[in-house]
Amino acid sequence: MGEQDRGFHAERIQVSYWDVMGNETVRNFAANLPEDEIPETIDSPTTGLPAGRDKENPPSVAKLEPYKTHLAYVKERRSEEEAAQLLEEALVQLRARRGTLTK
Incomplete structure (x- = not known):
């Protein structure tokens, strides 16, 4: 079992990220990935x-956007x-399909 069954596992590095609340998230990246990527x-x-990657200075929220509905x-x-106008056009099409079009 292992590499014979599942193939070769690439070398990886782990990068930690912290948010304002102090939560840590660890992501794995390929070891040969350039730092700028x-x-x-x-x-x-x-x-x-x-x-962000700096535990002492995590990024802050730039701007909180309020939730908007589809209608908004x-x-x-x-x-x-x-x-x-769009509503009237849609109603005319609906009435035409139903056969209740009045003029």
């Missing part, structure tokens, strides 16, 4: 906050007039 920050799987994103893209 190893990310400086990741998203902590525990808290969702950014985590739609309202950013459409004016009230456009929304009314």
Whole structure:
């Protein structure tokens, strides 16, 4: 069992990341990976906050974006007039399919 069954295991290095709450996350990377390809920050799987490689100075949250619903994103893209026009077009198509189109 081992390498014969599962193949050769590449050399790896472990890199630790810390978030503001003090949680440590360890990621494994290939040992021959250049240093500039190893990310400086990741998203902590525990808290969702950014985590950095410096334990004493973890990255802080740049800006908290409030949760937006799908409707909020739609309202950013459409004016009230456009929304009314799209709704009317959709209702006309629906009524035409159902055979209840009134003029």
